[in-house]
Amino acid sequence: MHPYYPAPWRGIEGNFETLPKAFDSKHQKPNNSARILIADDEPRARASLKEILRFTGYETTLAENGSEAIELLNSRNFDLILLDLNMPDLHGHKVMEHIDNFSLNCDIIVISGETTFDHATMALRNGAQDFLRKPYSPDELLRSVSNALERRQLKAENHSIQLRLEESESLHKFIVNNSPDMIYLLDQEGRFAFINERVKSLLGYSQGEVIGEHFSKFIHTDDMERAQFTFNERRAGERATRSTELKLCSKRNGGTRFFESRAVPIELSSIGIYTTNGDKTKSFIGTYGVARDITERKQAEELIKYQLYHDLLTNLPNRSLFRDRLNMAMAQSKRSGKKLAVMYLDMDRFKIINDSLGHFVGDELLKLVGQRLRSELREADTLARVGGDEFNLLVPEINDIQDARNLAEKILRLTCEPFIIKNEEIFISFSIGISIYPSDGDTKDMLIKNADIAMYKVKNAGKNGYAFYSEKMKTHFSQSLDIENGLRKAISTNELCLYYQPQFDINSGSIKGVEALVRWQHPEKGTIQPSEFISVAEESGLIIPLGEWVLRKACMDIKRWMKEESITLSLSVNISMQQLEMDQFVSKALKIIKRHELPKDSLELEITEHAIMQDMDKAIDALTRFSHKGIRIAIDDFGTGYSSLGYLQHLPINTLKIDRSFVQSIKTSEDNSIIDAIITMAKGLGLNLIAEGVENQTQIEHLSKAGCGLAQGFFFSHPVPENELLEFIKDLRNVDNNEKPESSIAGDSDSPSI
Numbered sequence: 001m002h003p004y005y006p007a008p009w010r011g012i013e014g015n016f017e018t019l020p021k022a023f024d025s026k027h028q029k030p031n032n033s034a035r036i037l038i039a040d041d042e043p044r045a046r047a048s049l050k051e052i053l054r055f056t057g058y059e060t061t062l063a064e065n066g067s068e069a070i071e072l073l074n075s076r077n078f079d080l081i082l083l084d085l086n087m088p089d090l091h092g093h094k095v096m097e098h099i100d101n102f103s104l105n106c107d108i109i110v111i112s113g114e115t116t117f118d119h120a121t122m123a124l125r126n127g128a129q130d131f132l133r134k135p136y137s138p139d140e141l142l143r144s145v146s147n148a149l150e151r152r153q154l155k156a157e158n159h160s161i162q163l164r165l166e167e168s169e170s171l172h173k174f175i176v177n178n179s180p181d182m183i184y185l186l187d188q189e190g191r192f193a194f195i196n197e198r199v200k201s202l203l204g205y206s207q208g209e210v211i212g213e214h215f216s217k218f219i220h221t222d223d224m225e226r227a228q229f230t231f232n233e234r235r236a237g238e239r240a241t242r243s244t245e246l247k248l249c250s251k252r253n254g255g256t257r258f259f260e261s262r263a264v265p266i267e268l269s270s271i272g273i274y275t276t277n278g279d280k281t282k283s284f285i286g287t288y289g290v291a292r293d294i295t296e297r298k299q300a301e302e303l304i305k306y307q308l309y310h311d312l313l314t315n316l317p318n319r320s321l322f323r324d325r326l327n328m329a330m331a332q333s334k335r336s337g338k339k340l341a342v343m344y345l346d347m348d349r350f351k352i353i354n355d356s357l358g359h360f361v362g363d364e365l366l367k368l369v370g371q372r373l374r375s376e377l378r379e380a381d382t383l384a385r386v387g388g389d390e391f392n393l394l395v396p397e398i399n400d401i402q403d404a405r406n407l408a409e410k411i412l413r414l415t416c417e418p419f420i421i422k423n424e425e426i427f428i429s430f431s432i433g434i435s436i437y438p439s440d441g442d443t444k445d446m447l448i449k450n451a452d453i454a455m456y457k458v459k460n461a462g463k464n465g466y467a468f469y470s471e472k473m474k475t476h477f478s479q480s481l482d483i484e485n486g487l488r489k490a491i492s493t494n495e496l497c498l499y500y501q502p503q504f505d506i507n508s509g510s511i512k513g514v515e516a517l518v519r520w521q522h523p524e525k526g527t528i529q530p531s532e533f534i535s536v537a538e539e540s541g542l543i544i545p546l547g548e549w550v551l552r553k554a555c556m557d558i559k560r561w562m563k564e565e566s567i568t569l570s571l572s573v574n575i576s577m578q579q580l581e582m583d584q585f586v587s588k589a590l591k592i593i594k595r596h597e598l599p600k601d602s603l604e605l606e607i608t609e610h611a612i613m614q615d616m617d618k619a620i621d622a623l624t625r626f627s628h629k630g631i632r633i634a635i636d637d638f639g640t641g642y643s644s645l646g647y648l649q650h651l652p653i654n655t656l657k658i659d660r661s662f663v664q665s666i667k668t669s670e671d672n673s674i675i676d677a678i679i680t681m682a683k684g685l686g687l688n689l690i691a692e693g694v695e696n697q698t699q700i701e702h703l704s705k706a707g708c709g710l711a712q713g714f715f716f717s718h719p720v721p722e723n724e725l726l727e728f729i730k731d732l733r734n735v736d737n738n739e740k741p742e743s744s745i746a747g748d749s750d751s752p753s754i
Helices: 043-056 066-075 092-101 117-125 138-177 198-203 221-232 295-309 319-336 350-357 359-375 401-414 444-460 471-492 534-540 543-565 577-581 585-595 609-614 616-628 660-664 673-684 697-706 722-735
Strands: 035-039 059-063 080-083 107-112 128-133 182-187 192-195 244-249 256-264 274-276 282-284 286-293 339-347 382-385 390-398 419-421 424-426 430-437 465-468 496-505 511-522 526-528 570-574 603-608 632-638 655-658 688-691
Touching (some): 043 059, 043 138, 092 107, 092 117, 117 128, 182 198, 221 244, 319 444, 350 616, 359 390, 359 401, 359 419, 390 401, 444 465, 496 543, 496 722, 543 722, 616 632
Parallel strands (some): 080 107, 430 465, 655 688
Antiparallel strands (some): 182 192, 419 424
16 A cells, blocks of 8 residues: 555545544634645545545545646636646646646645655746645645645735725825815925825916925915914824914915815824834824815805995995994094094985886996995995985094085085986985084984984975984974874874865855865874874875775765765865875775775865876876776865876876965956966866865955866865864755755765765
8 A cells, every 4th residue: 555545544434533633623724615626647646635635624626637637727716736746648837837827826735756856946936835745644735735725815815905905095095186175294394295186276286396395385474374383383183273274375366265274283103294212202293184175165254244244236335334334433533533424315206216117227226326426435435325225424534514515515416417227317316414423423323313314304305405413403303203103103092083174166155075184183282283293194104004094084974974964975085195106005995985885976085296296107007996996086286296287188187176375376356377277277178176275255256257166265164073064064054045955965875886
């Protein structure tokens, strides 16, 4: 028996007790699924190797010669080949050359009877992991196989680790170079040792232009001190510097970009940021950091800040910025002893322009006005838009009020020139109120308020001018405020009441209708006339609820007279342009009239000529809708406004009321050409006429002769409360031949309701 084929291996399946110690468990491979090729031309040698390896758990394949071994290597994957050198058809060295030439991933252990040193050396040079000489012991074989497979596994693991490292490095390089941030490394002297490719797109520098340069070359001079502090502080860990904002210089456009630079020194020796000395101390050698471009964020912050303090339409300062600058100007005035002026500018008739020409034109006008005014002011002056058509102007460091007066007059002259928008000339004017620091107030609120009061003084005086604040204005303003507050309360607490002034037929002396006039029964001041509170109501917007109350109460009263007293009269109610401008006014008024079931043609709405001309289109639309529902329209105070006959042809007018100023001019029966012309014109247009303010017989005679049939005034009756009016009507009935028929009373109770 051959010495390296031990007898106990025959019939190994049934004789495990006789296995040599080489088969101890310490030789068994933890992962024994390795595939092993056995190439030997001797059958007994192949069988012996197969049995030894099979028992240990390895998967084996047999090849009878070199050619078969190569064929198997080409068609399958093997982890290890046990290769005999002396095979008749193809020498084992040729098999090893084939493995090497084709880079087959298979380790080699040579098992050969050739025992010379040259054969062993050649085998190892050709890539063999080990060389076993026949005969061999099983222990020696298993140890060699185990070592070869362990080396193979370690090699595979190392290769896997290397691949992962390469992938990680590639990924890290990709992330670093494609990062939206600049990633950099500074040495201990503050020079760039590394910077990623982002520097090119953000600052316009190539990496080569930055590497080796000191960081100070790229820091804006404004932030140099902060950058020195950040990069030299050398904090690490949790105390590392974070979110420091710096400005870096950009090569591309010569500008600057804002960055959030986090200089983060880290304690990692592999990166070389800190080095450990021989005495185990650490020395700082550089700084690693990330610089994030926050230019867009800064621009957004600046935009938000700008929007907080500027009017976005005109780009002028807004109320907040104006008040801040006024505070600073007042502090400067205290130190210098000079005065300052605050002007409150309100554009006259802007609402008419805005409504008639459209909001686009209105916006363009505001822009042009702001530009024109700003171009003529000093750099130190502040013009702010504080409302729709309201501007505030701060004029610091003036010598006396004459400087403010000169500027106000200059502004009025500037606005005399028309503004051209869409090839249309637009003329404007300003009402300007002026307060002076410190004489007119020592706080910003007081100065602005007093300038506002002075502006309203100009508004009430006819607009297009300026006025300086005075204490008398404050008294008047306080009274107006008291009236406004009291009137607001009066509307809701029934302090208001209606008086009625009769309208008479001049020829027959009968009452044809009444005009409803509001009175305020003040609990402390008694009866307050409309002349004292109507203007305040119009300025404050209270005219809208006040007018609605008057219409509702008048309709309620006249309906009750019809039902309880059998009296049917024409009712005249005054309305304002502010009411007509309300989108819901027409529908609300028609609901009130319908609710009280008033006869057709019994209600007449009066509006002044001046109010109509504020917004002709709006007036025509609203009054036409009333007319279509049977409501008659009267022009009050005719002749005192624009006196344009053209608008009479466009409005659904039924009646002209001749203003009292023309009636009072009738002294004799001669030289009353204006009255005669109005009456002639009204007849030509088919309009009814009522003369207001009739006070004497001469006026009655002339009006009757000229053809005016209706009149109202003190000659007939003052405005009286409801109860006095009803008694007056009853007395007329009794005197008039035991109550004349109802023909002396205008209207027809059988007319259909609206």
